[in-house]
Amino acid sequence: MTDTVKKRLIKFLVSLIIFGIAILIIVYNLRDNIVYFYSPSEIIENNQTGSQIVRLGGLVESESVVSDGDSIFHFKITDGQEQISVKYQGILPNLFAEEKGVVVEGIYMNDRRFIANKVLAKHDENYMPPEVIKSLKETGKWQE
Amino acid sequence: MSLTLSYIANSLLILCLVTSIIQSRFLFKTQNYNLLSISQISAIQFLSILVSFFILIFLFITSDFNFDLVYFHSHSEKPLIYKLSGVWGNHEGSMLLWILILVLFNFLFSLSKSSSKKFKEITVAVQSLMIFGFVLFLLLLSNPFNTNNENFNDGLGLNPILQDPLLAIHPPILYIGYVGFSLIFSLSITGLLTNEVDKKWATIAKPWVFAAWSFLTAGIALGSYWAYYELGWGGYWFWDPVENASLMPWLSATALIHCVVVLQRKNTMQSWTMVLAILTFSLSLVGTFLVRSGVLNSVHTFASDPGRGLYILIFLFIILSTSFFLFALKSEKINKPSLHNISSRNTGIMVNNWLLISILIVVFLGTMYPLATDLLYNQSLTVGPQYYAISITPIIVLFLFFMILSPQLSWRESKLLKILYEMRYILISCLTITFLTSLYYDLFNFTEILIIFLSLILIISSLSSGLNFKSTKVILKSNFGQSIAHAGFGIFMLAVVSNAVYSQEKIYDAKVGSKLQLEEYIFDFKNIEQEEKDNFNSIRAYLSLSKNGKNLGEFSPEIRFYSDPPTITSETSIIHQFFSDVYVVMNVPQNQESISLRLHIKPFMNILWLGVIMIILGGIITAILNRKKYEENAIN
Numbered sequence: 177m178t179d180t181v182k183k184r185l186i187k188f189l190v191s192l193i194i195f196g197i198a199i200l201i202i203v204y205n206l207r208d209n210i211v212y213f214y215s216p217s218e219i220i221e222n223n224q225t226g227s228q229i230v231r232l233g234g235l236v237e238s239e240s241v242v243s244d245g246d247s248i249f250h251f252k253i254t255d256g257q258e259q260i261s262v263k264y265q266g267i268l269p270n271l272f273a274e275e276k277g278v279v280v281e282g283i284y285m286n287d288r289r290f291i292a293n294k295v296l297a298k299h300d301e302n303y304m305p306p307e308v309i310k311s312l313k314e315t316g317k318w319q320e
Numbered sequence: 321m322s323l324t325l326s327y328i329a330n331s332l333l334i335l336c337l338v339t340s341i342i343q344s345r346f347l348f349k350t351q352n353y354n355l356l357s358i359s360q361i362s363a364i365q366f367l368s369i370l371v372s373f374f375i376l377i378f379l380f381i382t383s384d385f386n387f388d389l390v391y392f393h394s395h396s397e398k399p400l401i402y403k404l405s406g407v408w409g410n411h412e413g414s415m416l417l418w419i420l421i422l423v424l425f426n427f428l429f430s431l432s433k434s435s436s437k438k439f440k441e442i443t444v445a446v447q448s449l450m451i452f453g454f455v456l457f458l459l460l461l462s463n464p465f466n467t468n469n470e471n472f473n474d475g476l477g478l479n480p481i482l483q484d485p486l487l488a489i490h491p492p493i494l495y496i497g498y499v500g501f502s503l504i505f506s507l508s509i510t511g512l513l514t515n516e517v518d519k520k521w522a523t524i525a526k527p528w529v530f531a532a533w534s535f536l537t538a539g540i541a542l543g544s545y546w547a548y549y550e551l552g553w554g555g556y557w558f559w560d561p562v563e564n565a566s567l568m569p570w571l572s573a574t575a576l577i578h579c580v581v582v583l584q585r586k587n588t589m590q591s592w593t594m595v596l597a598i599l600t601f602s603l604s605l606v607g608t609f610l611v612r613s614g615v616l617n618s619v620h621t622f623a624s625d626p627g628r629g630l631y632i633l634i635f636l637f638i639i640l641s642t643s644f645f646l647f648a649l650k651s652e653k654i655n656k657p658s659l660h661n662i663s664s665r666n667t668g669i670m671v672n673n674w675l676l677i678s679i680l681i682v683v684f685l686g687t688m689y690p691l692a693t694d695l696l697y698n699q700s701l702t703v704g705p706q707y708y709a710i711s712i713t714p715i716i717v718l719f720l721f722f723m724i725l726s727p728q729l730s731w732r733e734s735k736l737l738k739i740l741y742e743m744r745y746i747l748i749s750c751l752t753i754t755f756l757t758s759l760y761y762d763l764f765n766f767t768e769i770l771i772i773f774l775s776l777i778l779i780i781s782s783l784s785s786g787l788n789f790k791s792t793k794v795i796l797k798s799n800f801g802q803s804i805a806h807a808g809f810g811i812f813m814l815a816v817v818s819n820a821v822y823s824q825e826k827i828y829d830a831k832v833g834s835k836l837q838l839e840e841y842i843f844d845f846k847n848i849e850q851e852e853k854d855n856f857n858s859i860r861a862y863l864s865l866s867k868n869g870k871n872l873g874e875f876s877p878e879i880r881f882y883s884d885p886p887t888i889t890s891e892t893s894i895i896h897q898f899f900s901d902v903y904v905v906m907n908v909p910q911n912q913e914s915i916s917l918r919l920h921i922k923p924f925m926n927i928l929w930l931g932v933i934m935i936i937l938g939g940i941i942t943a944i945l946n947r948k949k950y951e952e953n954a955i956n
Contacts (some may be wrong), residue, residue, distance in 0.1 A: 194449060198678055198681070199908075201686075201711075202681065202682050202685055202687065202711055204687060205707055205710055205711050206686065206703065206707055206711075208707075209703060209704045209707035209710070210689075210701050210702070210703060210704070210707075211701060211702045211703070211704050212699070212700070212701045213700035213701055214700065218364065229704075231702065246829050247827050247828075247829050247907075247916050265827075266827055266916050267827055267905070267916050268908070269905040270879070270888040270889065270890055270907075270908055283601065285868045
């Protein structure tokens with residue numbers, strides 16, 4: 177083994193090790209910061225209550241939006257099979273409307289209650305989050 | 321009329337296709353038949369695309385709804401400038417713009433005198449092969465000149481959120497950046513083919529790579545500024561997949577520009593420069609096309625035709641596999657043994673290259689992970705912004721450290737203690753400033769203090785290395801571009817950290833006549849008005865802002881209801897002060913009595929944009945001053 181090849185091999189191995197460690201740290205970190213997406217049926221099935229932040233998506237049920245002042249809103253999200261009551265304090269995005277698709281982020285509280293700290297804004301009124309389309313298709317409620 | 325125009329435009333595109341084949345002949349045989357010179361054929365390529373682009377503009381301005389593209393993306397009542405921006409506000413039109421810039425770069429390079437005839441011929445040939453690929457894509461899969469036989473009275477409009485002057489210029493600027501790297505890619509392929517990756521190569525490539533980088537930076541910054549004032553979410557960067565897609569080529573391009581400098585000075589790091597050039601262009605392609613073809617879901621997505629995505633993926637695969645195959649063949653030949661000391665500037669630049677690539681990997685994993693889990697496990701998820709903050713912060717700290725150190729190192733060999741001694745005044749003053757401000761503003765987070773400290777040193781040491789103070793005159797040194805860009809990055813980081821720490825936000829359910837408060841600011845809610853405008857109805861709230869009894873200005877946030885297509889948008893109202901932006905967003909009124917208002921204080925936003933502008937300026941200055949600087953260095 178010549179000197180240059182040896183040198184190069186060592187260089188290569190050292191960078192590989194540093195690289196590997198870096199990737200491990202990143203992936204570890206990634207797993208801690210994932211926000212899962214569920215449909216109402218899935219969230220009831222999983223029943224992951226407590227502190228983990230998740231996203232919930234579906235249609236806003238008609239005539240379910242109630243405001244009790246101080247920017248606090250209650251509404252129900254449905255996927256055609258199950259429904260979840262959501263409580264949210266804040267500004268609703270412009271395109272938030274009954275019978276339209278919505279995605280909220282927050283904590284599932286069991287008993288079909290959800291406390292949202294974010295209602296995600298989308299820009300086009302015909303836009304449906306892909307996750308919502310997927311969950312509606314799975315429950316057979318999707319209409320083209 | 322419509323049919324004729326469509327015929328002419330398509331013929332022009334085919335003309336460009338044919339000339340591109342002619343141009344690529346240099347790759348296959350060397351003998352010349354000089355019917356037309358390279359630059360003349362490049363001029364034909366450029367003109368054919370330019371004219372077809374003008375035809376498309378003409379169609380949008382005259383609202384010719386016999387063209388599908390105009391029908392779907394324009395409307396006769398739209399203001400002229402948005403009819404114009406509608407040309408590239410859709411997939412097909414933006415593709416044509418992309419190709420226009422591609423042929424423009426090719427044409428400009430064919431005119432340049434910096435390279436030898438053979439080198440130029442091969443570069444233009446490689447570039448023309450790419451032009452061929454893209455024009456073919458345009459003709460087959462996304463032809464902007466498709467006509468219909470219906471007689472539509474009016475078009476389907478353009479999303480009103482995209483009706484914004486900034487968004488009219490954001491795509492062209494960004495594209496100039498992306499496409500600029502296609503030329504760097506062609507130069508690299510030529511360098512590999514001719515075994516000429518050396519100082520000369522770096523000198524040819526440098527102005528182009530710096531120009532492309534500056535445009536890419538400006539394009540990203542414009543998009544970010546748009547998101548800041550238009551979306552009204554109180555932020556300027558959201559780690560949205562599309563934003564990430566533009567950040568990834570930027571990170572590798574930033575590594576690349578430093579490599580080109582090293583190559584020019586020291587004739588080393590050849591392989592790494594080639595890898596970065598190929599990587600940057602590939603990421604630019606991913607940035608434009610995977611975004612546009614609907615793989616990543618977002619506002620920016622125009623079309624979701626799987627055929628297009630497939631074409632681009634195959635195209636990308638061909639480019640990547642051939643270029644890396646070529647690289648594997650040639651890397652031994654182009655690499656010169658590098659004889660540099662571990663304490664030279666090369667090392668510092670190399671370390672920061674690694675750090676930039678680490679950030680790139682963080683962003684790449686964060687962007688691709690959700691796609692992968694969706695594909696493999698059918699599990700939808702998103703990666704929170706926390707992931708990026710936690711992963712990138714430690715890298716940034718190291719990055720700042722080496723950014724301060726590297727320019728202080730000499731190209732040969734340096735003594736670290738000597739550097740420390742030379743920097744003693746800067747270090748002590750920055751330490752004092754950081755200590756006092758932390759105390760004054762109750763800042764206790766170690767990482768934040770550290771970043772502020774390092775940013776301060778970076779700003780001062782960069783500025784003092786680029787400016788020479790001689791009694792009364794200030795002389796700009798040849799590394800002025802670098803110094804202003806580095807100082808700009810320091811200012812940017814300072815603003816980012818301070819902004820993250822001191823931003824304030826509060827939501828009120830407010831009645832007319834009430835006074836709202838956030839920190840020392842008082843918001844006096846005066847009035848609400850309804851108005852009918854040209855293509856929308858608006859509700860406007862009027863508030864005045866005061867601090868310690870002093871009036872600072874008026875807010876007029878607005879909600880707009882567009883009819884075509886039916887869309888609601890909010891217009892943020894911002895009062896810019898030197899040290900902080902104060903802004904108000906209003907909600908769609910849910911009842912008669914009160915209205916929801918969101919108040920923000922965003923400190924240091926002006927400073928943040930100032931930093932970004934300095935970074936861009938630094939790039940432009942370096943691109944322009946390149947030749948002069950090289951000559952000076954040659955003398956030294």
